[in-house]
Each structure stands twice: as C-alpha cells, then as structure tokens.
Amino acid sequence: MKILHTSDWHLGQVLYGYDRLDEYAGFFSQLKDIARKECPDALVVSGDIFDVSAPSATVARMFKDNILDLHEALPDMTIVITAGNHDSASRIDVDRNLWRAGGIHVIGGIRRVEGEFDFSDLVVEIPGKGRIVAVPYINAAFLPKKSERELPEMSFFGRIGAMLAESACDGLPTVLMAHLTVAGCDMTGHRISPIGGMQAVDPGIFGEIFDYVALGHIHKPQQMDGGRVTYCGTPMAVSFDEVFEHGVNIVNVEKGKAPEIEQIPIMPVRELLTIPADGGTFKEAIKLFRKLDNADPSYIRLNVVQEEPLPVDCLEVATEIAKEKSCRFCTYKYTRRSELAEEERMQGITAFEFRDTTPCDIAARFFRSRGFSQEVTDDYVSLIAEIESEIAAEQNR
Ligand SMILES: [Mn+2]
Known part of the structure; x- marks a missing residue:
C-alpha cells in the first residue's frame, strides 16, 4: 500500500497579523502535483487541519474545495483526514456523514456506544491494499483508566490492536493514524512540553499489528523504530523556530516489513527568516535587514543579542525599512547578552x-x-x- 502522509496543515493561521491564504494555495497546488505523480492508494492527514477550532468561512471553503479537487483528480485515492488538538472534534464531525457520502473520510472524534469507544467506525478498508485506522486527537482526560500502573493510552491502543487482530487482513498491511507526542521525540520548534495536554506516550504502546504509524502533532519530521513510527512534520513552517525542511511523506507499506519512506519537500511561497540567524546587535540586525532584497516576500524576525535593551523606536525603525520591501516584518527576538552567557554556562x-x-x-x-x-x-x-x-x-x- 502506498500512502501520502501529511499532517499539521494549520490552515487559516494568521502570522503576526498577516493571513497566509496565498501560501496555502501554493501548498495545495504542490500537494496535487505530488498526488498526481505518485498516485498513492491513500492520502492521510493526521490532525491539525485548521489552526483554530472555528476557521473562517473562507478557510473552511478552501479546505473543502481543495479536498474535493483532489478526490476528483484521483477518484481511486482513499482520503482519510483526522482532527488534531487544534481542531474542534465536534465541528469537524458536522460534515462527517456528508463527506462519507462522497467517499471521503473526515473524522473529528471517536463515536461512543453506551460509554464505550466504537473503534470499528475508525477503520477504513482499502480493498486489496490494506486498512487504515484513523484515530483523531484524544485528550488523555477522556480515556478510561484501566489500572493505576497502566497508562490510559496503553489500554486504548491495546484494545484497538485486539479488535484488529480478530479481523485479520490476510497479508495486507495496517496503518495507524494518531495525533500525539511520542516520548523521546525531537520537539524543535515547539515551546512547551508536553504540548496539547497529552503526556508523551512510549512508542512501544503501538502494537506489532501496525506496519506504519502515521503521526501528527510534532512539527519536525522524524522517524522512530526504523521508520515504523513517523512524524511527517508541517508542510509549511508555522513558527520562526521551525528551522528544518518541510514536506510530505510518500510511504510504501508492506505487511511485516519496514516501511520505505521518501520525504518530498514543499517549496514555501514565503519563508520565515530570522535575521541574523545567530543573533547580532540591533545595529547589525538593522543593517542586514536594509540589505534584504526588495522583492523578497519572506516573513522577517529580527534577532537582537546585546546587553543594552532595544531602542524605544525599534518597531518604527523596522516598519520604515519594510515599507520599501515586499517582505512581511513580524517581530523582534531580544536576548540580553549576559543572559545568553548564563545560558551557555548552564549548557556547558x-x-x-x-x-x-x-x-x-x-x-x-x-x-x-x-x-x-x-x-x-x-x-x-x-x-x-x-x-x-x-x-x-x-x-x-
Ligand atoms: Mn500541530
């Protein structure tokens, strides 16, 4: 089974007051090109479709139109989309049956029958190829605890595995989608830990039954357990601290084998630039900012490291320079030099x-x-x- 794995689109994000609609359009056009070229059996989007729980009508429509375009262009590609912690599970589920009528799976929350989770509703069969178990973001607080020593997530995924084992899928692979933090992962770009309110789970909680775990939530792409447990990362940077490659994954999954993963980069319409990357004095940062190509459409964060505080008119200075340019000035990052020295001593x-x-x-x-x-x-x-x-x-x- 060949899948196109992506997550954490954060559609509708407003970055320092700038809307990013042209950038999402650029992303969708590349996603469609990749899908047309690769012809995957499935497109999986592992959570954080939108940046906010109630996206604007424009953003909601952009999502629908682009998903329908993808479905029309590749009617044989199964589309499975789950909600992340940024999405409202109930709002996403408003259209669940409507999407399903069109052969598309968009899953907000997990249905409960008499208080028990109905996992069967999350299984998407792709005849002759395999199956996808689409688990949306789950708040640990909603998970029943089996025993004091057992993590609630443990029994949760254990029960899904047990259900799947009953309906063996002769020789065909099983893919699990989830939106959570795996212990020991690289959280570069994220500010707080654990994010999204769920504690980090041990990668061992995903039973052997899953041949590929298509994760969302952590924004830096990374592979664990020989690639079996993988974050594809954000296709577009959502913060200045996401200084790593962005893209989507094309994954070949076979029963009982390590998955073959290819990371395909997504070219940003606008980059998120920190000037200078390693920090400099206010004067140095301003000098470099003036030198920026007038046609460069990037988002700009000026990175000042010095002992004296930022001048009171620093925002006016930067805004004035930005007037001549196509860039989008966002903010300053300011660090006192002595703080940095202290931090270095701590690290050392x-x-x-x-x-x-x-x-x-x-x-x-x-x-x-x-x-x-x-x-x-x-x-x-x-x-x-x-x-x-x-x-x-x-x-x-
Ligand atoms: Mn996210």
Missing part, C-alpha cells in the same frame, strides 16, 4: 560538575538566566529548598 556544565550541583544551584542558575532579580531568585530557591527537605523527610519516614 559537565557530568562531574553536575554531580556536585544541588537542585537549588541549578534553580538559581535557571532563574538568573531568565533575568529574574536576585530577590525573586532567592525566594524561589528557598521554596525549592523547602520542597527538597520535605522530600528528604518523607524518604526517611
């Missing part, structure tokens, strides 16, 4: 030093590196010391 700590460092030392370094005043830092450190002694007392009991 050796295992020997670490052994001799107390949790309070580490906390003190951390708070100082974040620019907290000595007074605030002392307050936090004394709180941590209190916790430490409570834990010690507990262990001695």
Whole structure:
C-alpha cells in the first residue's frame, strides 16, 4: 500500500497579523502535483487541519474545495483526514456523514456506544491494499483508566490492536493514524512540553499489528523504530523556530516489513527568516535587514543579542525599512547578552560538575538566566529548598 502522509496543515493561521491564504494555495497546488505523480492508494492527514477550532468561512471553503479537487483528480485515492488538538472534534464531525457520502473520510472524534469507544467506525478498508485506522486527537482526560500502573493510552491502543487482530487482513498491511507526542521525540520548534495536554506516550504502546504509524502533532519530521513510527512534520513552517525542511511523506507499506519512506519537500511561497540567524546587535540586525532584497516576500524576525535593551523606536525603525520591501516584518527576538552567557554556562556544565550541583544551584542558575532579580531568585530557591527537605523527610519516614 502506498500512502501520502501529511499532517499539521494549520490552515487559516494568521502570522503576526498577516493571513497566509496565498501560501496555502501554493501548498495545495504542490500537494496535487505530488498526488498526481505518485498516485498513492491513500492520502492521510493526521490532525491539525485548521489552526483554530472555528476557521473562517473562507478557510473552511478552501479546505473543502481543495479536498474535493483532489478526490476528483484521483477518484481511486482513499482520503482519510483526522482532527488534531487544534481542531474542534465536534465541528469537524458536522460534515462527517456528508463527506462519507462522497467517499471521503473526515473524522473529528471517536463515536461512543453506551460509554464505550466504537473503534470499528475508525477503520477504513482499502480493498486489496490494506486498512487504515484513523484515530483523531484524544485528550488523555477522556480515556478510561484501566489500572493505576497502566497508562490510559496503553489500554486504548491495546484494545484497538485486539479488535484488529480478530479481523485479520490476510497479508495486507495496517496503518495507524494518531495525533500525539511520542516520548523521546525531537520537539524543535515547539515551546512547551508536553504540548496539547497529552503526556508523551512510549512508542512501544503501538502494537506489532501496525506496519506504519502515521503521526501528527510534532512539527519536525522524524522517524522512530526504523521508520515504523513517523512524524511527517508541517508542510509549511508555522513558527520562526521551525528551522528544518518541510514536506510530505510518500510511504510504501508492506505487511511485516519496514516501511520505505521518501520525504518530498514543499517549496514555501514565503519563508520565515530570522535575521541574523545567530543573533547580532540591533545595529547589525538593522543593517542586514536594509540589505534584504526588495522583492523578497519572506516573513522577517529580527534577532537582537546585546546587553543594552532595544531602542524605544525599534518597531518604527523596522516598519520604515519594510515599507520599501515586499517582505512581511513580524517581530523582534531580544536576548540580553549576559543572559545568553548564563545560558551557555548552564549548557556547558559537565557530568562531574553536575554531580556536585544541588537542585537549588541549578534553580538559581535557571532563574538568573531568565533575568529574574536576585530577590525573586532567592525566594524561589528557598521554596525549592523547602520542597527538597520535605522530600528528604518523607524518604526517611
Ligand atoms: Mn500541530
């Protein structure tokens, strides 16, 4: 079975006040070219279709029109789309039956029958090719807990595996779609962890029955377990910190074999540029910004690292320069040089030093590196010391 795996479209994103409709149009046209060239058996979109739970009419229509175009161009390609944490499961499900009538699978939430999940509803059979189990984003809070020691996700995927084992699919592969964080993955580009409210799951929770796990949620493309568990990543950067290749995956999946994965890049209509990439003084950043080609349509973030704060008119200065250009000026990233030095010292700590460092030392370094005043830092450190002694007392009991 050959699949086109993509996720995290975040359609309708407004980046620093700029709408990105022309960029999505560029993405869809490339996606259609790839689909026409590769003729996959299925297109799978593993969550975060939209950036917000209630996308505008324009964005909702763009999605529908493009999916229908794809279906019309390749009627034999099965289309399976699931909701992510950015999507509203119930809003996505409004059109579920309508999509299904047209032979397209768009799944918002998991149906429940008398309180129990109805997994059968998530299985999409592709005759003679295999099957796809389309699991949308699930909030761990909604998952029933089987026992204290077992993660709720564990029993969840275990039950899906058990259901699939009953209906063996002679020699044909099974693909699982899911929208979650796998422990140990590279979260470059994401700010908080764990994101989306779900704890990271161990890659071992996906049973042997799945020949390929087509994941969404983490934006950096990456493969785990020999490619069996894979994030295809965002096709377009959604933040300045996503400094990695963007694209979609073409995957050949066979029963009991490691999948063959090819990453196909998506060319951005506009890039997200950080100037300078490694940071410089305000003067240096402005100088480089002036030099930017007037025809360059990129989004711009100016990256200033210096001891003195940004000048009060820094926004006016940048906006004035941007007037001459086609670029979209977004923001400044500002780091105090001394903070950076502190951060570097933190990173430079050796295992020997670490052994001799107390949790309070580490906390003190951390708070100082974040620019907290000595007074605030002392307050936090004394709180941590209190916790430490409570834990010690507990262990001695
Ligand atoms: Mn996402």
